[in-house]
Amino acid sequence: MSEIALEMRNITKTFPGVKALNQVCFQVKKGEVHAIVGENGAGKSTLMKVLNGVYQADSGQIFLEGKEVKIENINKAQELGISLIFQETNLIPQLSVAENFFLGKLPKTKVGLVNWKYMEEQVTSIFSQLNYKIKPKEVVVNLSAADKQMVEIARAISRNAKIIIMDEPTSSLTDVEVENLFSIINDLKKKGTTIIFISHKMEEIFTIADTVSIQRDGEMIHTAPITGLTSDQIVEWMVGRSVDTEFPARESKIGEVVLEAKKVCRKNLIYDVDFSLHKGEVLGFAGLVGAGRTELAETIFGEGKLSGGEIYLHGKKVSIKNTTQAIRHSIGMLTEERKETGLALDASVKSNIVIAKLSKLCFGKNLFINRKAEKEVADQYVKELKIKTPSINQTAYNLSGGNQQKIVIAKWLFSDADILIFDEPTRGIDVGAKHEIYNIMNDLVSKGKSIIFISSELPELMGMSDRIIVMHEGHKKGELLREEFSSEGIMKLAVS
Numbered sequence: 001m002s003e004i005a006l007e008m009r010n011i012t013k014t015f016p017g018v019k020a021l022n023q024v025c026f027q028v029k030k031g032e033v034h035a036i037v038g039e040n041g042a043g044k045s046t047l048m049k050v051l052n053g054v055y056q057a058d059s060g061q062i063f064l065e066g067k068e069v070k071i072e073n074i075n076k077a078q079e080l081g082i083s084l085i086f087q088e089t090n091l092i093p094q095l096s097v098a099e100n101f102f103l104g105k106l107p108k109t110k111v112g113l114v115n116w117k118y119m120e121e122q123v124t125s126i127f128s129q130l131n132y133k134i135k136p137k138e139v140v141v142n143l144s145a146a147d148k149q150m151v152e153i154a155r156a157i158s159r160n161a162k163i164i165i166m167d168e169p170t171s172s173l174t175d176v177e178v179e180n181l182f183s184i185i186n187d188l189k190k191k192g193t194t195i196i197f198i199s200h201k202m203e204e205i206f207t208i209a210d211t212v213s214i215q216r217d218g219e220m221i222h223t224a225p226i227t228g229l230t231s232d233q234i235v236e237w238m239v240g241r242s243v244d245t246e247f248p249a250r251e252s253k254i255g256e257v258v259l260e261a262k263k264v265c266r267k268n269l270i271y272d273v274d275f276s277l278h279k280g281e282v283l284g285f286a287g288l289v290g291a292g293r294t295e296l297a298e299t300i301f302g303e304g305k306l307s308g309g310e311i312y313l314h315g316k317k318v319s320i321k322n323t324t325q326a327i328r329h330s331i332g333m334l335t336e337e338r339k340e341t342g343l344a345l346d347a348s349v350k351s352n353i354v355i356a357k358l359s360k361l362c363f364g365k366n367l368f369i370n371r372k373a374e375k376e377v378a379d380q381y382v383k384e385l386k387i388k389t390p391s392i393n394q395t396a397y398n399l400s401g402g403n404q405q406k407i408v409i410a411k412w413l414f415s416d417a418d419i420l421i422f423d424e425p426t427r428g429i430d431v432g433a434k435h436e437i438y439n440i441m442n443d444l445v446s447k448g449k450s451i452i453f454i455s456s457e458l459p460e461l462m463g464m465s466d467r468i469i470v471m472h473e474g475h476k477k478g479e480l481l482r483e484e485f486s487s488e489g490i491m492k493l494a495v496s
């Protein structure tokens with residue numbers, strides 16, 4: 001019989017208005033990759049934060065290799081050999097990669113100075129194992145989402161933990177990076193490290209997991225070896241019903257050109273990109289991470305400076321210098337990094353939803369906010385998008401990752417923009433809710449809105465787009481019509 005590395009017994013955790021964990025029992029064998037799946041808000045991250053000492057359970061026990069332990073804080077978890085890679089990055093943006101690695105315990109030289117050389121060597125060595133290039137001296141704020149995620153992963157690995165918890169580690173990674181990560185996971189497994197792996201991506205679960213546990217509404221409802229299970233079965237356990245996994249059909253009329261980009265350049269990032277976006281259209285953007293899709297989108301949204309070329313809206317040349325101007329031109333952008341740019345984390349669910357278009361709720365000379373209307377709007381979106389929150393007055397910070405993403409979507413829906421840029425909108429969203437987002441996109445274009453859709457998941461990009469533009473290192477490499485879509489065709493252009 002294999003040894004049990006970890007047992008959590010009858011763990012209960014309540015937040016005001018939410019029973020996040022209800023008598024959860026969870027057992028993980030030594031040296032296995034144990035996946036946890038469940039809908040947004042099911043309690044996956046909370047369970048892992050209890051294990052990592054971020055939260056204290058209201059009741060319940062934790063055993064490591066059969067011995068009961070008390071995990072009062074993160075340091076204690078580290079001492080016990082538990083390391084958590086957080087769902088939302090937990091790095092200090094103003095510090096370098098190396099400083100983040102050694103946070104709290106900077107290595108010293110014999111004479112008591114910080115040993116930068118040693119730090120850099122360590123970081124370089126871990127990253128070369130991961131086959132990933134990052135300068136140890138780079139300040140975290142300058143890193144892309146993928147880089148930051150890799151830094152988190154590398155940091156956890158460097159701590160030689162016995163149990164490594166990865167909470168949606170692949171959400172910002174490309175296929176190649178995911179492959180690298182999986183080979184690292186397999187190496188760690190050979191060394192006897194136990195991995196707990198949370199993901200909304202079924203293919204990943206089937207590739208890497210030995211065992212899967214399904215969590216629903218704060219309860220652990222099933223644990224089983226992965227062999228013999230099907231994806232449909234797992235999804236059904238997760239949501240308690242069967243889920244349609246086809247892309248919904250769309251009936252939208254594609255109309256005139258609403259936005260045209262001519263030879264758009266952004267210094268050192270984007271080179272002479274041309275494209276047009278039509279009314280009622282979903283225009284997909286494919287490419288590897290670093291292809292410049294986000295940077296192009298930011299330029300249109302007034303977040304990045306246009307260094308050459310022109311942008312036309314409804315045939316008229318415009319100059320959009322900041323996001324306020326973009327919003328005035330009826331452009332909205334759902335950003336890739338919700339924590340940094342999409343959400344006011346310390347504001348309520350309600351305020352976050354109405355913020356981009358407060359004027360819609362104002363009345364009178366002094367622009368009073370119609371509080372009743374504000375509440376109705378927020379209630380409506382919470383219901384429509386099934387945002388899991390005890391109340392619309394809850395602070396956004398306290399919501400689960402996927403539910404935070406839904407708030408950002410609600411915000412742009414309410415803003416009523418005509419042109420919507422969706423940058424990885426389904427990142428971190430559970431399988432059932434992804435479908436709701438596809439339906440919303442269809443609904444928007446059928447009402448005559450236009451969507452720029454950036455996604456690293458080819459199936460959804462091909463399933464939802466009318467046309468796809470493929471980018472590589474800041475250049476446009478091709479444009480495909482629906483009948484020309486194929487993953488091979490897109491990948492070939494994306495790497496050329």
Ligand SMILES: Nc1ncnc2c1ncn2[C@@H]1O[C@H](COP(=O)(O)OP(=O)(O)OP(=O)(O)O)[C@@H](O)[C@H]1O
Pocket residue numbers: 015016018019020038039040041042043044045046047087388389397398399400401402403428430
């Ligand atoms: N600090 C907190 N304060 C209040 N409520 C919280 C807090 N942290 C989590 N919750 C609530 O607990 C529930 C479980 O959240 P959790 O983050 O564990 O979900 P999850 O399964 O990780 O979801 P996701 O897939 O979206 O990441 C949610 O309803 C969430 O809003």
Ligand SMILES: [Mg+2]
Pocket residue numbers: 044045046087167400401402
């Ligand atoms: Mg989570």
